[in-house]
Amino acid sequence: MQLTLWTYEGPPHVGAMRIATAMEGLHYVLHAPQGDTYADLLFTMIERRDRRPPVTYTTFQARDLGGDTAGLFQDACRAAYERFKPEAMIVGASCTAELIQDDPGGLATTLGLPIPVIALELPAYQKKENWGASETLYRLVRGLARPRSADHVRGPRPSCNILGPTALGFRHRDDLLEIQRLLETIGVAVNVVAPLGARPSDIARLGDADFNVVLYPEIADAAARYLEKAFGQPAVRTVPIGVGATRDFIAEVTRVAGIAPLTAEAGSRLPWYSRSVDSTYLTGKRVFVFGDGPHAVAAARVATTELAFDLVGIGTYSREFAREVRAVAAAHGIEALITDDYLDVEEQIAALRPELILGTQMERHIAKRLGIPCAVISSPVHVQDFPARHSPQMGFEGANVLFDTWVHPLMMGLEEHLLHMFRDDFEFNDRSGSHLGKAPAPVASAAAAVEPAPSVVPTTTRWDEGAERELRKIPFFVRGKARRNTERFALERGIATITLDTLYDAKAHFGR
Numbered sequence: 001m002q003l004t005l006w007t008y009e010g011p012p013h014v015g016a017m018r019i020a021t022a023m024e025g026l027h028y029v030l031h032a033p034q035g036d037t038y039a040d041l042l043f044t045m046i047e048r049r050d051r052r053p054p055v056t057y058t059t060f061q062a063r064d065l066g067g068d069t070a071g072l073f074q075d076a077c078r079a080a081y082e083r084f085k086p087e088a089m090i091v092g093a094s095c096t097a098e099l100i101q102d103d104p105g106g107l108a109t110t111l112g113l114p115i116p117v118i119a120l121e122l123p124a125y126q127k128k129e130n131w132g133a134s135e136t137l138y139r140l141v142r143g144l145a146r147p148r149s150a151d152h153v154r155g156p157r158p159s160c161n162i163l164g165p166t167a168l169g170f171r172h173r174d175d176l177l178e179i180q181r182l183l184e185t186i187g188v189a190v191n192v193v194a195p196l197g198a199r200p201s202d203i204a205r206l207g208d209a210d211f212n213v214v215l216y217p218e219i220a221d222a223a224a225r226y227l228e229k230a231f232g233q234p235a236v237r238t239v240p241i242g243v244g245a246t247r248d249f250i251a252e253v254t255r256v257a258g259i260a261p262l263t264a265e266a267g268s269r270l271p272w273y274s275r276s277v278d279s280t281y282l283t284g285k286r287v288f289v290f291g292d293g294p295h296a297v298a299a300a301r302v303a304t305t306e307l308a309f310d311l312v313g314i315g316t317y318s319r320e321f322a323r324e325v326r327a328v329a330a331a332h333g334i335e336a337l338i339t340d341d342y343l344d345v346e347e348q349i350a351a352l353r354p355e356l357i358l359g360t361q362m363e364r365h366i367a368k369r370l371g372i373p374c375a376v377i378s379s380p381v382h383v384q385d386f387p388a389r390h391s392p393q394m395g396f397e398g399a400n401v402l403f404d405t406w407v408h409p410l411m412m413g414l415e416e417h418l419l420h421m422f423r424d425d426f427e428f429n430d431r432s433g434s435h436l437g438k439a440p441a442p443v444a445s446a447a448a449a450v451e452p453a454p455s456v457v458p459t460t461t462r463w464d465e466g467a468e469r470e471l472r473k474i475p476f477f478v479r480g481k482a483r484r485n486t487e488r489f490a491l492e493r494g495i496a497t498i499t500l501d502t503l504y505d506a507k508a509h510f511g512r
Helices: 012-022 036-046 062-066 069-084 104-109 129-144 172-186 200-204 217-231 243-257 270-274 277-282 293-306 319-331 342-352 361-370 395-411 414-421 446-450 465-471 476-492 500-510
Strands: 026-031 055-057 088-093 117-119 159-163 189-194 211-214 286-291 310-316 356-359 374-376
Touching (some): 012 036, 012 055, 012 129, 026 069, 026 104, 055 069, 088 104, 117 129, 159 172, 159 217, 172 189, 172 243, 172 395, 189 200, 211 217, 211 243, 217 293, 217 319, 243 293, 243 395, 286 293, 286 342, 293 319, 310 319, 310 342, 356 361, 356 395, 374 395, 465 476, 476 500
Parallel strands (some): 026 055, 026 088, 088 117, 159 189, 159 211, 286 310, 286 356, 356 374
């Protein structure tokens, strides 16, 4: 067993909690020891929800293990029903409680509660959070959904269910608003959104829709496959992240719905920028992508086909989507990184030295240490990734948000560049004030606040102090390329220590 500081996914019962918290009228009774209630903080602190998740814990303690823990669980189920009066209940065990094998599903069934009780079997030591969310939604759909009734009257427009958005999902609330607007524009009515905002009675109405939109495959694909098999509902599986994917999404929706294709494309500004003169500045920027499977695949497409970045690395912690990520990597002539160890990811980033990282909260920390710009594209995320403003990733407005989020770290370095360019000028350096004011008090970390830390990548060459100082005068957005070229130049000539002369010789060599 390897102890780790960070983890990309929690245990599967946290995934089940995301489904329960997203819904209304559903309660989760979790057989768990005292201390496993830490998961509440994910919703109240990070997502900033105004109430606790609808979860009742048994919170048994060490002294209870010699007694009737099964009775504690049944008492918790009865109390939860009497207090919250839910429409349905899901029951399961946390990773610790799984070891005592009390069978929460069987215990809850014997109570004879007058509501549906759905047992979750989530193997905590083999599966993780996204799988737990997917399995929970699948079990709810399988247990509650009913086929379209014979007296159901179809509306004037085709209808769909939107499947996948959950609590604690990265930009799920904003993505949902964007896709609902887009479907309205196309002429498709939304029957049910699940699980976010749905009640168990809404899950029962899933069969009334003509088809399903799988917005987040990592959560909803299993449920959509069941509905396709049981009720004959086709599924739209294109994830509309980026202009190209949004166009493909619209084409797939109109085909499945049997309506005229939509040609209007309002609100997308990314193609306008792509035709501008300055857009050529982005061409060839080296980018590394890491996240859950669907978001990593979508980000790679946007980065390469819409922003002309050069994909130097891609990976995922979602082993369920390893095949799709490997296919993208193969198409770009690279090898995919499939791992849930952030140290492996850091090692590859340090070796590749990209100019931009598109990743998770973990990669944001890695990028800070290596001095590389980073934009978050996928869970796991932190509080800053739940902004107050509308900030989707999906649809045409989502493409605008992606453009701003990914490109600004690369292009808005003019102030830093000027500070470096004029750092030795008497009016603009760190040791004196400007010509309009007095010199500030000396601050030990002033230079560190302006100057990003150089990449800590082991090489077969070393830089002397003068060369390193001169390198830092180069604008940060091309500094990485200058470092790589100089080190390659030195290695090819057997130069062990890079001096100022080596730096200028390399510049002259590559400038021919």
